[in-house]
Amino acid sequence: MFAERTQLALDLVGVFFFAVTGALLAARKGFDVVASALLAGMTGLGGGVIRDLIIGVRPAALEHPVYLAPVVLAAGVVYLYYPHVPRFRRTLLLFDAAGLGLFCVTGTEKALAAGVPAVSAALLGVTSAVGGGLLRDVVAREVPSLFRYDDIYALPAMTGAAATAVLWRLDALSVWTGVTASVVTFALRALAVRYGWRAPLAYRRQAPDG
Amino acid sequence: MFAERTQLALDLVGVFFFAVTGALLAARKGFDVVASALLAGMTGLGGGVIRDLIIGVRPAALEHPVYLAPVVLAAGVVYLYYPHVPRFRRTLLLFDAAGLGLFCVTGTEKALAAGVPAVSAALLGVTSAVGGGLLRDVVAREVPSLFRYDDIYALPAMTGAAATAVLWRLDALSVWTGVTASVVTFALRALAVRYGWRAPLAYRRQAPDG
Amino acid sequence: MFAERTQLALDLVGVFFFAVTGALLAARKGFDVVASALLAGMTGLGGGVIRDLIIGVRPAALEHPVYLAPVVLAAGVVYLYYPHVPRFRRTLLLFDAAGLGLFCVTGTEKALAAGVPAVSAALLGVTSAVGGGLLRDVVAREVPSLFRYDDIYALPAMTGAAATAVLWRLDALSVWTGVTASVVTFALRALAVRYGWRAPLAYRRQAPDG
Numbered sequence: 001m002f003a004e005r006t007q008l009a010l011d012l013v014g015v016f017f018f019a020v021t022g023a024l025l026a027a028r029k030g031f032d033v034v035a036s037a038l039l040a041g042m043t044g045l046g047g048g049v050i051r052d053l054i055i056g057v058r059p060a061a062l063e064h065p066v067y068l069a070p071v072v073l074a075a076g077v078v079y080l081y082y083p084h085v086p087r088f089r090r091t092l093l094l095f096d097a098a099g100l101g102l103f104c105v106t107g108t109e110k111a112l113a114a115g116v117p118a119v120s121a122a123l124l125g126v127t128s129a130v131g132g133g134l135l136r137d138v139v140a141r142e143v144p145s146l147f148r149y150d151d152i153y154a155l156p157a158m159t160g161a162a163a164t165a166v167l168w169r170l171d172a173l174s175v176w177t178g179v180t181a182s183v184v185t186f187a188l189r190a191l192a193v194r195y196g197w198r199a200p201l202a203y204r205r206q207a208p209d210g
Numbered sequence: 211m212f213a214e215r216t217q218l219a220l221d222l223v224g225v226f227f228f229a230v231t232g233a234l235l236a237a238r239k240g241f242d243v244v245a246s247a248l249l250a251g252m253t254g255l256g257g258g259v260i261r262d263l264i265i266g267v268r269p270a271a272l273e274h275p276v277y278l279a280p281v282v283l284a285a286g287v288v289y290l291y292y293p294h295v296p297r298f299r300r301t302l303l304l305f306d307a308a309g310l311g312l313f314c315v316t317g318t319e320k321a322l323a324a325g326v327p328a329v330s331a332a333l334l335g336v337t338s339a340v341g342g343g344l345l346r347d348v349v350a351r352e353v354p355s356l357f358r359y360d361d362i363y364a365l366p367a368m369t370g371a372a373a374t375a376v377l378w379r380l381d382a383l384s385v386w387t388g389v390t391a392s393v394v395t396f397a398l399r400a401l402a403v404r405y406g407w408r409a410p411l412a413y414r415r416q417a418p419d420g
Numbered sequence: 421m422f423a424e425r426t427q428l429a430l431d432l433v434g435v436f437f438f439a440v441t442g443a444l445l446a447a448r449k450g451f452d453v454v455a456s457a458l459l460a461g462m463t464g465l466g467g468g469v470i471r472d473l474i475i476g477v478r479p480a481a482l483e484h485p486v487y488l489a490p491v492v493l494a495a496g497v498v499y500l501y502y503p504h505v506p507r508f509r510r511t512l513l514l515f516d517a518a519g520l521g522l523f524c525v526t527g528t529e530k531a532l533a534a535g536v537p538a539v540s541a542a543l544l545g546v547t548s549a550v551g552g553g554l555l556r557d558v559v560a561r562e563v564p565s566l567f568r569y570d571d572i573y574a575l576p577a578m579t580g581a582a583a584t585a586v587l588w589r590l591d592a593l594s595v596w597t598g599v600t601a602s603v604v605t606f607a608l609r610a611l612a613v614r615y616g617w618r619a620p621l622a623y624r625r626q627a628p629d630g
Contacts, residue, residue, distance in 0.1 A: 082623030203292030413502030
């Protein structure tokens, strides 16, 4: 649905921002620069690879080694500038949110293009958006940010992915509507961070007499 | 080998019971309701998806979004009734055992139907039965119940999966023999819990002079 | 590129040595013998299975149940001889290094044979070599040895995999050059252990004025 070049450019930008979060975690945990690049790669490429394995297509990152460029760039940037990064924490959360916005839309679109039912395509879009971060947190032994009760992470991605699937069903998915869905996802995530939004817990707290 | 409707019904029941264990863990860990649904989905669908990826077929849950219904139901039931659930701990272990019994048989059968050698099919049956729980424990940072020395979890699944493969080799796998294998697996697991059965440790304790 | 029998023999030897590291970890963590076999299997077969899933071919271990023999053997050897093993710690690190050397070369070769671009093939070779150990450490809740700052693990595998891909591009990959690449990888890893080599950290330490 998107032109191939547009798709590739969006992908590489998304991979870069997620890869930065992996390299930053590696730096915080005292890993070496090789582990930093490996963790950056798992974070930036993991979500898309899991999606492609489930769909049953060969991962784009495998066919096009250019996908490794943003990973290496991310590890390099963190290597050179890590001590300055904490000042930019807000900027980074925004970049992560931009990655989330991009991947939930492009991931859903790729699944739809592979002939997956719309509901499953939306879930694969969410998988693309949150899978790399989950892999990063699990292999680095962190509490997955996906599961933190004090933050809303998956819901904006679900919203963007569902919107993409609905647009497609209405035959209204284009670069412009897709970008709009990305921006809305980005904005929801940014607002959730800014205002500390939370979702209800996994169980209903009941009154003593309840 | 099973009628398609029978297969689907057994699958949905198995997914539901495993999904409940995921949602319960989410509640115990203080995750929010979205994380609860995600963890329920990984637990209920994870084992089958891993099996299907290894076989090389598109996961059934992807083609039939109805597989999401038991996941949402499980998260909803835990959301509404969590404070009452601890009273039912024994019931829950039995339900988990029922899921184990179902999945080791249906998982082996699906692998055999895909033309996998019998030994590998039995192992994929075990993977279907224990994979979702392993994924649940790993992403939620728990000691995998699969590895607990004070409990027998994998052995009943191995027994049921091996029995299914043997029945198939003897051309005797039908709904009735399959259900019998499920029930035997269920009973072995239930007895292991009831009587605290343990397997030998990973190394032989030797006498001081040994 | 290698004769099928040679390939199989190299694979089984590599699986055995990695499987031993899984069974040893199971013994150290107090798991039972079934969990030991499961962890040995994940360690010995995990890297190759992940590689094959990404390439999109059915894992060799699935088609040829003989791949289970070294796994069972490893769990059995550790069961019988664990208390004696610590004396052989150096031997074991060497065996692990031999597995690393074998898998980074054969993994790269299998990916090249499947028509993957050379750069991606080298990365899949690294995945084959380090994937099983990463899976072992993650499911057993250990700090992944892949990420330890005080040890060099991934770099020798990267060197061997890159050398294999370059040899292939130069049309010079044969059993003899492949074995040479394996031996060089093994030697690099063994020297890294012997002399405590380290890679630079994920970020540049800067002078106070930097």
